[in-house]
Amino acid sequence: MPEYQSWTFPDMPAEAAELLFRSEEKLVVVGVIGKSAFSDSNKMAAIGVLDSHPSLLEHEAREGTIQFYYNHKESVLLLHFETTFDAACMQKMLEEELADGRYEHFLLFNQRIRNRFARMLLFATQVCHIIVFVELSVTFDASLLMIFRALKIIRDKYILKFLPKLVKNSSTGNFLGKSARLCSPRVLFLFENYPDGYEKTNECISKLEFEVEDSIYKMLRNEFIITNNSNKRFVYYNTNPRLREDPLLKSISLLQSFLQKTSFKDEDDDLEELAPFKGFGKPLIQCKPEHTQLSAEEIALKKREFMDLLMDHANEALQTGFDDSSTKFKGKNHFVILPPKAWYDTFKMLHRIFIENPDNPRFEASDIDYKAYLDNFNKIMDIDDEFFNACCDIGLQKAFAMYNNPTLTHYSSTVHKKLVEEAVTLYMKYARGTQKIINETKLREMCERCWSNGKQQCEVPSLRGNPCILPKHIVKDPSEHSSAHIFISTCNCGRTQGRREDPYTMRHANYEFYEYMANNCNLCAKVKKVHFPIFEPSINDYRAAEFEIAFPKLSLQDDSIELVERHDLHSPNSIVSDECSHPLTASQGTHTNLSLVSSDDLGKIAVDDGDMQSSDESLNELVIRVKDKDAQIAEERERSIYRQPSTTEYLPGMVHTESPLGLLPRFPSWSLVCVGPSSVYSHNTGLLEHFQSGFLSGANFLLPWDVHVRLEHSASWAYEKTRLRKMGEVFILKIFIGCEYECPRGHRFMMSSADKVLRGGSGIMRDSGSKVVYNNMPLYFPCPCRSQKADVAQLMRVHVVTPKAPVNVILDPKVRTGEREYIFTMGLSNPPKLTQSAYWILRLPYIYQGDEGPIAPPSEITSSNAINYGCLLAGMFGVSETEVDD
DSSP, rough: OOOSSSEETTTTHHHHHHHHHTOOOOOOEEEEOOOOOOOOOOOOOOTTOOOOOGGGGGOOOOOEEEEEEOOOOSSEEEEEOOTTTSSHHHHHHHHHHHHHHHHOHHHHHHHHHHHHHHHHHHHHHOOEEEEEEESSSSOOOOHHHHHHHHHHIIIIIIIIIHHHHTTTSSTTTTHHGGGGGOOOOEEEEESSSSTTTTOOOOHHHHHHHHHHHHHHHHHHHHTTSOOOOOOOOOOOOOOOTTTTTTTHHHHHHHHHHTTTOOOOTTTHHHHHHSSSSSSTOGGGGGGOOOOOOOOOHHHHHHHHHHHHHHHHHHHHHHTTTTOOBSSSSSSOOBBBOOHHHHHHHHHHHIIIIIHHHOOOOOOOOOOOHHHHHHHHHHHHOOOOOHHHHHHHHHHHHHHHHHHSSSTTTBBBBHHHHHHHHEEEHHHHHHHHSSTTHHHHHHHHHHHHIIIIIIIIBOBBBBBOOOOOSSSSSOOOGGGGGOOOOOEEEOOOOEEEOEEOOOOSSIIIIIIIHHHHHHHOOOTTTTTTOOOOOOOOOOOSOEEOOOSSOOOOOOOOOOTOOOOOOOTTSSSSTTTEEEEEEEEOOOTTTOSSEEEEEOHHHHHHHHHHHHOOOGGGGGGGGGEEEOHHHHHHHHHHOOOOOOOOOOEEEOSSSSSSSOOOTTTOOSSSEEEEEEEEGGGOOOOOTSSSSSTSBBOOTOOOOOOOEEEEEEESSSSGGGTTTOEEETTTTEEEEEEEEEEEEEBSOOEEEEEEEEEEEEOOOOOOOOOOHHHHHTTEEEEEEETOOOOOSOOEEEEEEEEOOOOOOSEEEEOOEEEEEEOOOOBOOOOOOOEEEESSSSSEEEEEOEEHHHHHHEOOOOOOOTTTTTGGGGGOSSSSSEEEEOOOOO
């Protein structure tokens, strides 16, 4: 029969019940609780009451299990509590929560682990005289202080109110009294592991235990958890390294080592380890007992057991009880030792009150105080959660105060997002616990609400993509917005520069600003202007046209013009095509017409006539074809028959190749002016500051373009005897042209080619103009005024100095923006003819507006990708004969 009988509550064997209850002697109850790292969750090995190793026992660890260990020869009953602090029970609880989907956060899980352990510890303090806390580490776990402190609060605030009432009418009510428990239990700390680096001598062990005792006692007193004092020792360090050594694993290890041996000898020491005693299975004559003399130190260590310390406290409880009060007024402490039967009835009743009822979700307490205990137990235990919540609240207040800066009256969404992230970063320095993410979401909502209620910036983008900086407001006219961006722009004639606000309307961008500048420019008031057709209403209730389907492409083919089709617009040899350039129409009352043709066709003409061979100069050659006068008059009469423009609906955007016929814009977006005679430009000095202001040094020259004019019928040329260089039937006309770019800072410069800024007049060759005429010029280009991040300059003007010859230069510009199919034009029925020996300036739109709305310029650009954002298509120039009086 084993020394200690064991069973699990409530399954008490009949023989154990008879053995326990037949004795009327008083019983000291010792509870063993704490931590275990093994799958059996058994903490009784260090106490020395087990007959076999815990791993050999058939037992499955389960949280809430209470095992009884009783020796009828002694008046001590041991209770072993399996709690969530045992690794096996904790692991099982975690697996169940993961399987059920109840696991949310580590802190929440840790709270449930701690709260269930605290409830079992509270129950143990109600039914035990002595509590043994088993600790795996070598130092005291300071986190237990919070549990002890919370249980003291719960006992003083709730238990002393409801428990005396609940046990008053029971058989044990008189025994428990007002304290409602057996006594104020003593807690003994059993450390299963001995720290490394300490000598295992009685002196060192005692010194370590005394130091730990002083440390624990000071912490408990400082936290006001205890007010009593005991002179008995309550800390024990286990020095046996084989306390938890699994014999089964040891046997398997020895068996593996034996299997690896080739032979066995009688004197093999490893075999002796398997024998129950030395000399087992050998003749007695071979047994030579060896008498080894152990030192007094070694004998004392072998005799050192925790049960000796435990029995010292148990014997004191049996003899005098515990009287550890250290207060000034000493009184009789409440200490009760009950007979086994009375104690067991008390145990079952308290187990139902502290363990069973809280685990039952359907239980409803009738007593108010008991109900308050059940409702507030977890709240009091979760002190760290309240602390973390308080930290989150403090961080939330500080973060929102930082976001709600009174100096910032209104700001954009970008600044808002930046401030929110800064506020969240500050909050995260304080935030801990389960409310961390919840309060982060709350902070973001508070910041969003604060920004929306009075601090939101308007942010309506201008036509150049800059947001309005005013507070969010309701406007009747887009011009009430303001982005605070100020740009420097030049008037139509190029002489005067002025400051302009970032436009919000197309009218201000392309018309009103230049009208304002014309009133302040002396030259603009004197120049000769070409008037563009605009919408003129005939009724008061006019409106913008509405389009439900895409516009059909206009048929631009003119039967009176012979055009060679070429589709490669990006090639320098590409002169004109039906896709990107309108054919040039003949001038009214003119007998001749000029069109741009390819070098191949010019070569063919030369071969047929036998006058001129194909060469590089033929790229700049134009052919004049003479038409019959009657055919010309018929053509003009047919041309005069066209759809009259609408007087009730206007074109909401700008004119382009897909715009419906008969719709005109409300204001002109283009400007074409003659700023003076051709003599105002000197190729030696370029454009002077007093005439054209704002040009960068070296970029203020026009490009010479020699145009070879060939007569198909030389007899028809009315001015054949003028001062023109004549090469057979080919006349050379010198035209000066320039594509001017302007950046938002007012810097102006000319381009010598599609990818190169003009760098001075000395390097300009005779054929430099052809690189501009016969190539697509980018609509936007990086300004050379900055070396780091270049400003985006825009093609704003085309300069033309016409020759002193009886010809008119014809302008037919076409602008493509980005990947859009349609092409912007000036909207004139006939391309304008520039008078001879004059300086003309074509001003392009500041902002382009298509069917889908305004097209904002790019924010960044490089010389390599500039052509992708839009271009002025090649083939905009033509030449026609000057009108002749019959």
